[in-house]
Amino acid sequence: MPALVIAEHDGRTLHRATLHTVGAASACACGIHMLVAGHDCAGVAAEAARVAGVSRVLHADAEHLGDGVAENLAPQIVALAGRYSHILAPASAFGRNVLPRVAALLDVVQISDIIDVLAPDTFRRPIYAGSAVATVRGLDAVQVITVRGSAFEPAAASGAHADIERVTVTADSGLTQLLERDMDGGERPELGSARVVVSGGRGLGSRENFESLLGPLAKSLGAALGASRAAVDAGYAPNEWQVGQTGRIVAPQVYVAVGISGAIQHLAGMKDSKLIVAINQDADAPIFGVADFGLVADLFDVVPALGGSFASPA
Amino acid sequence: MKVLVAVKRVADSNVKVRVRDDESGVELAGVRMGINPFDEVAVEQAVRWKEQGVATEVVCVTCGAAACGDALRTAMAMGADRGVLVETDLGFDLLPLHVAKLLLAVIRREQAQLVLLGKQAVDDDCNQTGQMLAALLGWPQATFASGVEIAGGRARVRREIDGGSETLSMPLPAVITADLRLNEPRYVTLPNLMKARKKALATLRPAELGVELSEHLQTLRVTEPAPRAEGVRVADAAALIDVLKAELAR
Numbered sequence: 391m392p393a394l395v396i397a398e399h400d401g402r403t404l405h406r407a408t409l410h411t412v413g414a415a416s417a418c419a420c421g422i423h424m425l426v427a428g429h430d431c432a433g434v435a436a437e438a439a440r441v442a443g444v445s446r447v448l449h450a451d452a453e454h455l456g457d458g459v460a461e462n463l464a465p466q467i468v469a470l471a472g473r474y475s476h477i478l479a480p481a482s483a484f485g486r487n488v489l490p491r492v493a494a495l496l497d498v499v500q501i502s503d504i505i506d507v508l509a510p511d512t513f514r515r516p517i518y519a520g521s522a523v524a525t526v527r528g529l530d531a532v533q534v535i536t537v538r539g540s541a542f543e544p545a546a547a548s549g550a551h552a553d554i555e556r557v558t559v560t561a562d563s564g565l566t567q568l569l570e571r572d573m574d575g576g577e578r579p580e581l582g583s584a585r586v587v588v589s590g591g592r593g594l595g596s597r598e599n600f601e602s603l604l605g606p607l608a609k610s611l612g613a614a615l616g617a618s619r620a621a622v623d624a625g626y627a628p629n630e631w632q633v634g635q636t637g638r639i640v641a642p643q644v645y646v647a648v649g650i651s652g653a654i655q656h657l658a659g660m661k662d663s664k665l666i667v668a669i670n671q672d673a674d675a676p677i678f679g680v681a682d683f684g685l686v687a688d689l690f691d692v693v694p695a696l697g698g699s700f701a702s703p704a
Numbered sequence: 705m706k707v708l709v710a711v712k713r714v715a716d717s718n719v720k721v722r723v724r725d726d727e728s729g730v731e732l733a734g735v736r737m738g739i740n741p742f743d744e745v746a747v748e749q750a751v752r753w754k755e756q757g758v759a760t761e762v763v764c765v766t767c768g769a770a771a772c773g774d775a776l777r778t779a780m781a782m783g784a785d786r787g788v789l790v791e792t793d794l795g796f797d798l799l800p801l802h803v804a805k806l807l808l809a810v811i812r813r814e815q816a817q818l819v820l821l822g823k824q825a826v827d828d829d830c831n832q833t834g835q836m837l838a839a840l841l842g843w844p845q846a847t848f849a850s851g852v853e854i855a856g857g858r859a860r861v862r863r864e865i866d867g868g869s870e871t872l873s874m875p876l877p878a879v880i881t882a883d884l885r886l887n888e889p890r891y892v893t894l895p896n897l898m899k900a901r902k903k904a905l906a907t908l909r910p911a912e913l914g915v916e917l918s919e920h921l922q923t924l925r926v927t928e929p930a931p932r933a934e935g936v937r938v939a940d941a942a943a944l945i946d947v948l949k950a951e952l953a954r
């Protein structure tokens with residue numbers, strides 16, 4: 391039986407996390423279908439049909455599927471589940487919200503945030519904020535899984551010519567209404583898929599410092615901005631920038647941590663970055679335990695110099 | 705409105721846990737335990753509603769071994785009215801699906817109109833129980849809540865999502881899972897802990913709730929994560945610039 395990947399998208403384009411999820415699915419089953427559920431999202435279905443490894447796209451289109459609310463999406467997925475050995479979604483806010491609802495309706499467990507597929511029923515996943523890694527075997531007939539994108543190579547976005555099948559839409563639950571959605575619509579790259587992330591912590595001291603010091607540095611590096619929870623809680627940065635156990639999990643090519651101590655909950659969100667650079671005035675800060683290159687210095691002395699030396703975005 | 709809050713007893717999040725030498729799990733013997741930080745936020749929210757007259761009663765529930773009753777005592781010291789311990793001894797891991805089934809049975813008994821839980825537990829990091837419970841109840845769900853208003857039989861919930869936030873409106877009854885930014889939990893004082901000892905704590909067995917649980921997952925082993933290679937210290941900003949330029953040129 392093939393695997394079903396639940397596409398994450400915004401109605402216009404496929405979210406990149408979906409490609410990483412296809413990467414994980416290809417290690418689980420020999421055949422991948424993708425569900426694109428939404429409203430007026432034929433463009434996304436067409437995009438999904440080009441993803442390498444996908445042999446069929448199931449397109450469910452209705453107004454009540456447009457906002458991605460779990461109460462409507464979960465029954466839609468459950469209606470299709472019988473044909474699949476695995477159901478996978480990104481371990482993003484989207485997947486984490488919807489997929490456990492699917493699993494419970496199917497009376498099976500969910501295996502959260504897998505980082506490795508050892509066998510079609512055996513997976514590795516971090517626990518205790520990444521302090522340990524559990525190897526688990528699912529005993530259910532269908533494996534319901536969320537995938538940590540950074541742990542899997544993405545499938546190629548083009549190359550396939552999958553069939554697109556319009557599927558019967560399940561009923562509107564009528565339960566939940568989306569009133570508004572505020573997205574960080576800046577010009578910077580998206581935190582989850584950026585090649586470089588510049589993150590600031592409490593050491594920045596204020597929102598003004600955060601912006602005036604890290605903004606230019608991020609700009610010159612073509613980086614996304616991230617933050618520690620302490621920085622978010624203090625109001626230096628918006629919540630969607632939080633990196634860590636309870637924020638975003640990122641693994642960019644370069645992660646620059648500025649004025650961040652390196653609490654285990656923060657490390658949980660960035661320690662798989664390819665290259666980690668840390669600036670902290672405390673030589674004993676735990677962030678240096680994961681940094682490839684550490685600079686013990688006052689960030690107010692060194693960050694302005696850094697920003698000025700990368701003229702054009704890399 | 706009766707509010708039910710589910711709580712879990714976990715290793716204190718400030719403790720760095722160690723993997724057992726035989727790879728059977730993490731070593732919890734001698735580790736300081738406490739209430740899961742997200743659940744603490746959920747309890748705080750429920751207690752504030754009680755204080756504001758929005759909630760009439762706050763019942764805290766936990767599932768697990770007898771020692772998990774500690775988490776209920778903490779919740780009651782924060783202001784929950786009474787506690788229910790569903791004592792389990794399964795011979796296999798108690799998973800979010802199991803807990804959701806037990807909570808479902810308790811909620812049917814209690815006739816609660818709102819259920820609050822933490823969005824995830826900091827031990828298994830599953831982030832599932834609230835969503836599963838909502839599914840089993842057929843109720844709406846609002847996960848990762850950073851702001852909740854209850855009015856006119858509906859909940860208006862601000863929730864944190866990737867790249868931003870959104871606001872949902874849903875009819876009650878509903879299940880809400882708390883993010884840390886929902887509130888700042890109060891400290892538990894010794895006098896309140898003493899008072900909590902006098903509050904009612906009922907113990908139930910899954911069988912008494914008519915719930916039968918089966919094994920769905922096996923943990924084969926638990927290991928340390930792969931260590932990162934030892935890093936180096938650079939002398940100044942100029943050296944860091946060289947490092948970054950070299951990496952970005954790749």
Ligand SMILES: Cc1cc2nc3c(=O)[nH]c(=O)nc-3n(C[C@H](O)[C@H](O)[C@H](O)COP(=O)(O)OP(=O)(O)OC[C@H]3O[C@@H](n4cnc5c(N)ncnc54)[C@H](O)[C@@H]3O)c2cc1C
Binds near residue numbers: 618654656670671
């Ligand atoms: C359940 C739970 C979940 C959590 N989830 C997350 C999460 O997802 N993400 C997260 O980040 N945290 C999370 N935390 C919080 C985490 O435990 C830490 O409190 C937080 O990461 C600390 O942020 P920080 O490093 O910015 O602040 P601090 O720990 O206060 O560190 C500030 C650092 O800045 C340095 N500094 C200060 N001034 C300067 C200067 N002028 N120049 C250079 N360096 C300077 C200091 O030496 C210090 O190391 C969570 C905590 C809990 C309990």
